[in-house]
Amino acid sequence: MDVNEIVGRYTPLANDTCCLSCGGAVDKSEVKPGEVCVDLGSGRGTDVLRLAEQVGEKGFVYGIDVTDEMIRKATSTAAKMGVENVKFIQADLEEIPLPEETANLIISNCTLNHVTNKRKVWSEIYRILKNGGRFVISDIYSSEPVPERICQRSGSSGRVLGWFGYP
Ligand SMILES: C[S@@+](CC[C@H](N)C(=O)[O-])C[C@H]1O[C@@H](n2cnc3c(N)ncnc32)[C@H](O)[C@@H]1O
Numbered sequence: 552m553d554v555n556e557i558v559g560r561y562t563p564l565a566n567d568t569c570c571l572s573c574g575g576a577v578d579k580s581e582v583k584p585g586e587v588c589v590d591l592g593s594g595r596g597t598d599v600l601r602l603a604e605q606v607g608e609k610g611f612v613y614g615i616d617v618t619d620e621m622i623r624k625a626t627s628t629a630a631k632m633g634v635e636n637v638k639f640i641q642a643d644l645e646e647i648p649l650p651e652e653t654a655n656l657i658i659s660n661c662t663l664n665h666v667t668n669k670r671k672v673w674s675e676i677y678r679i680l681k682n683g684g685r686f687v688i689s690d691i692y693s694s695e696p697v698p699e700r701i702c703q704r705s706g707s708s709g710r711v712l713g714w715f716g717y718p
Contacts, residue, residue, distance in 0.1 A: 562621075565618065566624060572661050573691060576689040582656055587612075589647075589654045592644065593614025611637070616639065645672055654681060657679070659689075661691070664691050
């Protein structure tokens, strides 16, 4: 999806109570105290805050999201909860503003299906992962072409077009 389309879709959802995620990447991530983690498409920051508790005060968690309103919501929730070992950064996942070999763990929950240039995001993931680091993803994936009538529905909750061939 085009970035403007993403921002248009997710800005109103930043202060909604509806569920945004589609899986349990954090539950599968085996995060350890002291680790540096990155959440790609962090939304309201729920998974970042869970990871922050698990990495403890010696660890750190970055949340990356392209929608300003999501960053604002997540930052304000972290401040209200007094969580200091997190930072939310507004950016497109195709250009992640973190140095190479930053993360022990990268997670993504129901976000990469939206990305237009998935190959570019995979290379960003590889660039910012430390040697021996882990990437845990929960997302939607279609192993068969999605019928055109579904692709054309503006209300479809996930766009899987362009996802084929990158399991
Ligand atoms: C379905 S929500 C999931 C949010 C969160 N991971 C969760 O599970 O609650 C997708 C999020 O990804 C963000 N997003 C989508 N495409 C993005 C991109 N190319 N770069 C950065 N963020 C993106 C949206 O702004 C939105 O907050």
